[in-house]
Amino acid sequence: MPDNIIELKALVLLLLDKIAALELTISRLEAENAALRAENAELKARLHLDSHNSSKPPSSDGLNKKPAFPKEKNGTQGGQKGHDGRTLRMVENPDHIVICKPDTCTCGQDLFQQPISIVASRQVFDLPEPRLEITEYQIAQVFCPICGQSHRGEFPSDIKAPTQYGTGVKALVTLLNSEYKLPFEKIQTLFGDLYGYAINVGTIITANATCYDKLADTESLIQEKITNSMVVNSDESGVRCNGKLHWLHVASTSFFTYLFVHQKRGKEAIESDTSILKRFFGWLVHDCWSSYFNLTHLKHAVCGAHLLRELQSLIENQSQWAISFKAFLLETYNKPFEQRLGNRAEIEQQYDILLEQAQVEEPQPTRNGSKGRPKRTKGRNLLERLQKFKPSVLAFAFNEEVPFTNNQAERDIRPIKVKQKISGCFRTFKGAEHYARIAGFISTTRKHKLNVFKELCNVFEGYSFLTIEQLPK
Numbered sequence: 001m002p003d004n005i006i007e008l009k010a011l012v013l014l015l016l017d018k019i020a021a022l023e024l025t026i027s028r029l030e031a032e033n034a035a036l037r038a039e040n041a042e043l044k045a046r047l048h049l050d051s052h053n054s055s056k057p058p059s060s061d062g063l064n065k066k067p068a069f070p071k072e073k074n075g076t077q078g079g080q081k082g083h084d085g086r087t088l089r090m091v092e093n094p095d096h097i098v099i100c101k102p103d104t105c106t107c108g109q110d111l112f113q114q115p116i117s118i119v120a121s122r123q124v125f126d127l128p129e130p131r132l133e134i135t136e137y138q139i140a141q142v143f144c145p146i147c148g149q150s151h152r153g154e155f156p157s158d159i160k161a162p163t164q165y166g167t168g169v170k171a172l173v174t175l176l177n178s179e180y181k182l183p184f185e186k187i188q189t190l191f192g193d194l195y196g197y198a199i200n201v202g203t204i205i206t207a208n209a210t211c212y213d214k215l216a217d218t219e220s221l222i223q224e225k226i227t228n229s230m231v232v233n234s235d236e237s238g239v240r241c242n243g244k245l246h247w248l249h250v251a252s253t254s255f256f257t258y259l260f261v262h263q264k265r266g267k268e269a270i271e272s273d274t275s276i277l278k279r280f281f282g283w284l285v286h287d288c289w290s291s292y293f294n295l296t297h298l299k300h301a302v303c304g305a306h307l308l309r310e311l312q313s314l315i316e317n318q319s320q321w322a323i324s325f326k327a328f329l330l331e332t333y334n335k336p337f338e339q340r341l342g343n344r345a346e347i348e349q350q351y352d353i354l355l356e357q358a359q360v361e362e363p364q365p366t367r368n369g370s371k372g373r374p375k376r377t378k379g380r381n382l383l384e385r386l387q388k389f390k391p392s393v394l395a396f397a398f399n400e401e402v403p404f405t406n407n408q409a410e411r412d413i414r415p416i417k418v419k420q421k422i423s424g425c426f427r428t429f430k431g432a433e434h435y436a437r438i439a440g441f442i443s444t445t446r447k448h449k450l451n452v453f454k455e456l457c458n459v460f461e462g463y464s465f466l467t468i469e470q471l472p473k
Contacts, residue, residue, distance in 0.1 A: 038377075041317060042378075045313060045316070045317055045378070088123075088125055090121075090123050091123065094123055099116070101116055130194040130195055131195060132169070132195050132197060135166070137155055137156065137159055139152055139153050139154070139155065140152070140153045141153075165199070165203060165207075167457050167460045167461060168457060169199070169207075170207040170210065170211070170460050171453055171456035171457040171459070171460055172453065173187055173191075173199065173203070173204045173207050174204075174207050174208055174211045174438060174456055175442075175452060175453055175456055176190070177204060177208060178208070178434075178435055178438040178439050178442060179415075179439070179442050179452065181415070181418055181419040181422040181423055182422070182423070183422070183423040183424070184201040184204050184205070185201065187199065187204055188200070188201055188204070205431075208431075208434045208435075208438065209430075209434060210460065211434075211438055211456065211459055211460065212433070212434040212437050212438060214459050214460065214462065215437050215438065215441050215459060215464070216437075218441060218459070218464045218466050219258070219437055219440065219441070221466050222256045222257070222258050222440065222441070222444055222466065223258055223276045223279075225253075225255070225256050226251055226252070226253055226256050226258055226276060226280070227276050227279045227280045229253045229256075229280075229282060230282045230283060230401050231253065231282055231283045231285060231301075231401050231402060231403070232251050232252070232253060232277075232280055232282060232283070232284055232285070233250075233251070233252050233253070233284075233285045233286070233403075233406050233407075233408040233409035233412075234249070234250065234251050234252075234277065234284055234285070234286045234292065234406075234409055235249075235250050235286065235287065235406060235409035235410055235412075235413050236248065236249045236250070236265055236269075236289070236413070237413050237414075237416055237417065238265075239261065239416055239420065239425070239426065239432060240420070240424075240425035240426065241261070241425065241426045241427075241428065241429045241431075241432045242425070242426070242427060242428055242429065243425065244263075246261055246262065246263055246429070246432065247261070247262055247263075247264065247265040247269060248260075248261055248413060248416050248432075248436060249261075249262060249269060249270070249275065250409050250412050250413040251275075251276055251277060251280075251409075252408055252409055252412045252443075253408070254408065254447065255444070255447050255448065256444050256447070257412045257439075257440045257443035257444050257447070258276060258440050259412075259413070259436040259437070259439055259440040259443075260274040260275065260433075260436050261429065261432040261433055261435075261436050262274060262275075265289075265291070266289075266290075266291035267291045267294050270291050270292065270294070270295065271294070271295070277292075277295055277298070278295070278297075280298055281297060281298050282298060282299065283298070283299045283300075283301050283395065283399065283401065283402050284298050284299065284300055284301065285301045285302075285303060285402065285403060285405075285406045285408075285409070286300070286301075286302070286303065286406060286409075287302070287303045287306045287406055288302045288303070288306065288307075288385060288389065288392075293389075299395070300389070300391075300392040300395070301392055301395035301396060301399075301402045301403075302389055302392045302393045302395070303404075303405050303406035304329060304333065304393075304396060304404040304405050305404070305405040305406070305407065306405075306406070307329065307382075307386075307393065308326060308329065308330075310378070310382050311325055311326040311329075311382070312326065313378065314378065314379050314382070319361065319379055320357070320361060321354060321355075321357045321358040321361050321362075321379075322358075322379070324354050324357065325354045325355075325358070325386075328350060328351070328354055332347055332394075332397050333396070333397075333404050337400050340397045340398060341398060344397075344398055347394070347397060348390075348394065351390060351393075351394065355383060355386060355387055358379070358383045358386075359383065361379070362377060362379045362380045362383055363377060363380065364380075365380065412443055415439065416435075416439075419435070441455075441459070441464070442456075444466070445465070448465070450465060
């Protein structure tokens, strides 16, 4: 064979090897490019997350806050007809009356002794000079006129020291610390500014502990009322106790709030003795946290607002199925209940069709190595949850008592974030427990539209408004 032919074949083989190597390099670069594109998209999506497209709290949005899901802009702005106004109204019996009368007439006549008639009045609502009212208890000694035996009176059982703060002060410092989130030192400074007595921090801590103990029976009643309800909303939020992450859990209704603190967020906390969900058998509305589904004895409903936020995040990354599914959820929510119930088969069928569209759009899970779970996109994760928990997602559509969102629980647990921003972490786990029980009682009191300060005073006196006869049926 001629040498030039041999050389040509060798050159062809060399070129084929180079082509194969280049194809392998191209394949590797394409895979790297796809991975980098996916990572870039994920990072960009994470950069633009806020409360309208994720579970981040509204407080993280700054000045760009948006509602959880769209609201119709109908009607006029301002106070609506029939709403409870907060404008000051004149009272019939003011504490003080000042007569504003003229002294003399333009002709020079003295008018001081002349009869008057009131033709107009205005009232000023102001605070009196703050001061502590001090009551002294004195022991009286009496001698029997017959036998001459001496008898002495006794101090009331709650008067145990030569000087102490009364019920009103204890109720106020508890309210300031638990409801208005003031740190102990700030309360101490406030008392010094207002009353001239810089109340001891230990006194505030003791007041919280006393209130906690006295609310034990009340909390048991709150638990009973919640577990007997048809629908309960549940949520959890991280809190720091003594420098470590703990979790505040809530179970609530429109009338009652129960809070408890636990070292864990998931199954261990939800099924613990401090949780009441093991004793509940109705509808539990939550954010699709997987640990809740371990409670197989009750019925589950997934929060629609959480789903809308996740769908919105996908929409902002050009997901077509997310656009359709969000519109489907809102359309179903806005339909009258009777219409939803009558079109149940059609709604469920449309649900399945949209998820089939999602199956086509969302990439399959990819495995980067030989170990671990295959990596899924956020859209794939949401799709699989919507498939797995379809009855819970549509619970609001076919059960009139089930709300569309878990907003009740979110409102009831949100104050802990405010407290942590103002006061920081809890120094002890016991302090967090004190807060949880007191905050649950205050929330329940507000839901019953009662005066919180008066009810806390009653708690320190040994009773609360929560008796079975007074509670709504």
